[in-house]
Amino acid sequence: MKTPAFRDPAPRGLCTDCGVSRMADPSACGKACQFIAPDYPGLEQAVHGRARGGGDETFFGPFRSMHRARMAAPQDGAQWTGITTSLAADLLARDKVQAVLTMVPDDTDVWRPRPAMITDPSDMARARGMRMGYAPLLALLEEAQAEGFTRLAVIGIPCQIYALRQLEADLGLERLYVIGTPCSDNTTTENFHSFLALLDEEPGSITYLEFRADYKVELRYADGRQRLIPFLSLPISDLPRDFFPLTCRTCVDYTNVLADITVGYMAGEGDQWVVVRNARGAEMLEGLGDRVVLSEPGSAGKRASAVKGFIANTARAAGGLPLRRMPDWLRPIVSWLQPRIGPRGLEFARARVEMKAAETILHLRREEPAKMKNMVPEHVWKIAAPYDLTPEETEQHPEKEE
């Protein structure tokens, strides 16, 4: 495994330091960046052979199949059961790829992601788990080129995978496998540490955090304890207004639609959620054979009122964090009801995608209105339209109008 040092990043406006600005030609950001003028229909066509259709593809992007899924033997240290890192380890073990580009924890801070080029399948165990923050994953492409590798796998979050797909044709690769995870509400590792400090008097003892689909945050501790905190009891009001950077409040691809396979949890109802997008994604999932247990994803509840409430709170917060207006005594009751009557399974995933689309529009409209006509793709407007969020004249490119 290699964790090289990179050049300093070039200064940019909206940027999650995906690594492109640290490469030999930092001007490639102009073509590669999701935060400038993304072309989702064009890249969906190039990667999957077609742009997204209607129905659930409106929300989740092009797919061949969706599954509720878990590893038959959950992997130690994984964020969920370890499907993501197992897919990549399998590609290395079968020599389908020579290296996997991904993140491992930094030596000095387990919550800080650090780019790593992994060539030994057993080292994929070191990448397991979620870190909060960004690190220049794609700068590893030059490292891989220097090694002469032409068959690669990349594991990344959506803003990294968008840039990767834009650059793919120029990389001279014989084969590229792309494993994506969904991503939302990321922030700097420094900000994340201040959040942990609000959750526990001994933040250094927290080893795991996840926002689960049952409306609870799960914490795990170094001594083996587990703690569940309902979303409504989180100390959100104590966080600074700019806790989430504008990039992560306004990015436009929650479910990593340009990956060959997306591995998340949102529609998994306690298990994982796997979206197979193309033949390469299907090939990867088949590689796990009966090591992965698959079933049909369920769907229950109705999302509309939850999404409307979220949009109203986001609009009211005027750029800050969307706090729910609710007396303290009511919070435990609503927390108990949410996982029982709120949207679940695919309906939960649709709700989260709609919320994210609305956030993108509201935050950009307030903070960077001039970027809207280039940065907000048609699919975001389509997802937000049922909630009366439609483009104003200056917010949409003339050729994008339907």
Ligand SMILES: Cc1cc2nc3c(=O)[nH]c(=O)nc-3n(C[C@H](O)[C@H](O)[C@H](O)COP(=O)(O)OP(=O)(O)OC[C@H]3O[C@@H](n4cnc5c(N)ncnc54)[C@H](O)[C@@H]3O)c2cc1C
């Ligand atoms: C910031 C963030 C927000 C997320 N939000 C959602 C969400 O809202 N909904 C949802 O369904 N899923 C979300 N995910 C994905 C989810 O947390 C799990 O990573 C995913 O379900 C895979 O679980 P696993 O057990 O298969 O992963 P593992 O087998 O444990 O592998 C995790 C992989 O993710 C990589 N990784 C970890 N942290 C980062 C990082 N900061 N940047 C880039 N790569 C990283 C690791 O290097 C590893 O390859 C998010 C992930 C991140 C990093």
Ligand code: SF4
């Ligand atoms: S996110 Fe990546 S492509 Fe966009 S400006 Fe930053 S380094 Fe460049």
Ligand code: SF4
């Ligand atoms: S929330 Fe969006 S912009 Fe932020 S790291 Fe995740 S994919 Fe990138």
